[in-house]
Amino acid sequence: MTETPSATLRVECLARRHDVTARSSRVIPEETPIAFTYGGSTHAVMMATPADLEDFAVGFAITEGLIDAPEDAGEVEIVTSDAGIELRTWLGGGRQDAYAARKRSMAGPTGCGLCGIESLEAATRALPTLDNALTVDAEGLIAAMDRLPGAQKINQETRAVHAAAFWSPASNTLIVREDVGRHNALDKLAGALARQGLAASQGVVLMTSRVSVELVQKAARIGAPIIAAVSAPTALAVRSAEKCGMTLVAVMRGRDFEIFTHPGRIVEQVSAHVA
Incomplete structure (x- = not known):
């Protein structure tokens, strides 16, 4: 067994600046x-x-539909070796037997979001209906997104990781998790909220x-009524968000953003069409 690796690593490099090449170094994400x-069977790699490995283990199980609550995950054991890290979990509440009946194993690339699916139908699985009446002020949403870069500790060092927050x-709090994969970051965030007893439906x-x-699938699974991002959505993401009520x-760039589905939750928005 070896120690859990650090999230970042400083490496040597040659940097070309202003037409001059010299030795330098850079902090990069691990x-x-x-x-x-789960129960000794590998589900995904x-x-x-x-x-934030404990958050990752719990959040992944929740967003993949293996459990509904953090207590169903049981205790997470982190086992580190030269080959990588194993997050060992024994599902509770009868979940382990249900999982064993549909056991599968797969390997996923960085940020893979469709882990262990068994059919094409599973790729577009039914989502819970989000009929939450939560509304947020546009100015508050802009301010929250503006705070995000300053809360990204790993990205401040590396400029190479995604964040989910x-x-x-109500409280104006901001909880942030980071990873090289955007789906991984959201799984970690889901786990953090579950382990802290916070309702995603309220933010x-x-x-x-x-x-x-x-x-969209992962956010809907934890009950989040609103998702906001700096880049554009895919067409399927828009259709899925529309269908589930998200x-x-x-x-979102500075003070500008575009609302693609269910705009009623964002108040004080500009209604005029902008090409």
Whole structure:
């Protein structure tokens, strides 16, 4: 057994600046294989940043539909070896038997969001209906996104990782998790909220990436009524958000953003069409 690797590593490099090449160094994010095992069976292997691993284990199980509550995950054992990291979990509440009946194993690339799916139908699985009446002030949403870069500790060092954050309009708190994969970052955030007993239904999920359908699926799974991101969504993400009742805000740049679905949750918005 070896120590859990650091989330970042400083490496030597040659840097060309102003037509001059010289020796330099840069802090980069670590990337390591992380295996999720349930009852001794490997479910998935993800390439991810080795940080907030307990949150990752619980959040992944929740967003993949293996459990509904953090207590169903049981205790998470972190086992580190030269080959990578294994997150060992024994599902409780009868979940282990149900999992054994549909056991599968797969390996996923960085940020893979469709882990262990068994059919094409599973890729577009039914999502819970989000009929939450939460509304947020546009100015507050803009301010929350503006705070996000300053809260990204790993990205401040590396400029190479994604972040998923939860903003609570009521308390104005911002909870942030980072990873080289945007889906991994959201899984870690889901785990953090579950372990802290916070309801995703009472706030907004913020992403520093584009919005793909997997992010909508994961956010819907934890009950988040609003997802906002700095980049554009995919067409399937928009259709999925519309169908499940999620407000999808994207292309947030400074004070500008675009609302693609269920705009009623964002108040004081500009209603005039802008080409």
